[in-house]
Amino acid sequence: MKVRKFKESTVDKAPTILVLGYFDGIHRGHQALFEKARDLADTKNATISVLTFPENPSIVFSKFNENLLKHLTSDKKRLQLFEKNGVDFLYLTDFTSHFAKLTSHDFIENYLKKLNIAAVIVGFDYKFGSDNGTVKALSDYDIYQIPQISDSNEKISSTRIRKAVLSGDVELANQLLGYHYELSGLVVHGEARGRTIGYPTANVESKDYQYMPATGVYVVDIEVAGKCYRGMASIGYNDTFGGQTKTLEVNIFEFHDEIYGETATVYFLKLIRGMVKFDGVEALITQMKNDEKIAREFV
Numbered sequence: 001m002k003v004r005k006f007k008e009s010t011v012d013k014a015p016t017i018l019v020l021g022y023f024d025g026i027h028r029g030h031q032a033l034f035e036k037a038r039d040l041a042d043t044k045n046a047t048i049s050v051l052t053f054p055e056n057p058s059i060v061f062s063k064f065n066e067n068l069l070k071h072l073t074s075d076k077k078r079l080q081l082f083e084k085n086g087v088d089f090l091y092l093t094d095f096t097s098h099f100a101k102l103t104s105h106d107f108i109e110n111y112l113k114k115l116n117i118a119a120v121i122v123g124f125d126y127k128f129g130s131d132n133g134t135v136k137a138l139s140d141y142d143i144y145q146i147p148q149i150s151d152s153n154e155k156i157s158s159t160r161i162r163k164a165v166l167s168g169d170v171e172l173a174n175q176l177l178g179y180h181y182e183l184s185g186l187v188v189h190g191e192a193r194g195r196t197i198g199y200p201t202a203n204v205e206s207k208d209y210q211y212m213p214a215t216g217v218y219v220v221d222i223e224v225a226g227k228c229y230r231g232m233a234s235i236g237y238n239d240t241f242g243g244q245t246k247t248l249e250v251n252i253f254e255f256h257d258e259i260y261g262e263t264a265t266v267y268f269l270k271l272i273r274g275m276v277k278f279d280g281v282e283a284l285i286t287q288m289k290n291d292e293k294i295a296r297e298f299v
């Protein structure tokens with residue numbers, strides 16, 4: 001897959017199936033668009049292109065809060081997912097105040113007409129341009145509109161998945177994504193207390209702007225140094241010890257190596273429970289034994 005800033009000079013001239021949207025998470029709803037794109041690319045002997053934005057368009061419209069910078073995936077994973085879904089050319093353009101002022105007609109003139117479009121694919125609720133243009137505005141093209149993909153009678157959407165992650169319902173998030181929600185980060189030093197209670201933990205510090213699941217204890221898989229292990233993770237402030245900073249820590253099963261400075265990827269499988277401020281270490285250890293049993297038995 002080639003990744004390019006959208007400019008007339010960088011655009012590939014081969015016939016292409018253009019898929020339009022923002023695509024945070026590239027969930028099962030989005031994947032349906034790419035499935036159709038692959039079918040059409042085969043029959044029309046065309047490539048597949050996506051024209052999208054690196055950041056959330058809401059940045060231009062809403063009062064700032066830190067969540068606006070966050071995504072359901074890291075940038076690296078986003079590229080991997082586009083590639084896995086068959087995209088040949090990923091064209092990125094910044095969603096700015098100026099861009100937001102373009103009408104659907106301007107967008108077609110300034111962007112779509114620069115490409116050699118064999119077909120356009122959008123979802124059932126796709127709207128574009130400052131005039132909220134519908135697919136009607138695209139009627140000069142061979143246009144395919146994908147019907148709503150739902151789960152439990154509700155639209156699969158990035159917004160719904162964001163809410164699931166933030167509430168700790170990673171099982172729902174995973175079901176809607178079609179893959180496991182993940183966070184990657186460097187393994188850094190914590191308080192070195194974990195080993196003294198029989199549960200050493202890898203403290204994972206992410207540099208990506210991603211949504212952190214709700215504070216709590218989770219069944220996870222963790223990939224480190226090319227191998228995947230089962231583990232149990234805690235997201236929280238280590239309330240029992242009066243901690244002040246929020247950490248993501250993983251007790252990795254059957255693992256006894258030193259891994260500071262390695263990059264680890266944590267796959268969230270299931271929320272076990274919320275964080276508890278215990279009266280003493282013994283109560284925490286008893287609870288963690290129970291967490292371990294649940295995490296080991298989870299399939």
Ligand SMILES: Cc1cc2nc3c(=O)[nH]c(=O)nc-3n(C[C@H](O)[C@H](O)[C@H](O)COP(=O)(O)O)c2cc1C
Nearest residue numbers: 190191192193194201232234238239240251275276
């Ligand atoms: C599976 C798991 C469950 C945990 N549950 C709690 C909890 O309920 N309350 C709490 O205060 N800390 C909890 N912790 C965090 C521990 O307090 C923390 O791992 C320990 O203090 C070690 O910290 P350190 O990595 O900074 O040395 C949990 C940690 C793990 C791995």
Ligand SMILES: Nc1ncnc2c1ncn2[C@@H]1O[C@H](COP(=O)(O)OP(=O)(O)OP(=O)(O)O)[C@@H](O)[C@H]1O
Nearest residue numbers: 021022023029122123125126148149156157158159
């Ligand atoms: N569940 C779905 N079924 C069919 N098409 C979808 C679905 N979700 C999104 N699409 C389509 O995918 C493209 C990208 O959509 P968009 O990035 O707005 O995703 P979204 O999940 O709807 O996001 P948000 O929750 O932020 O509204 C659009 O063309 C949209 O219509």
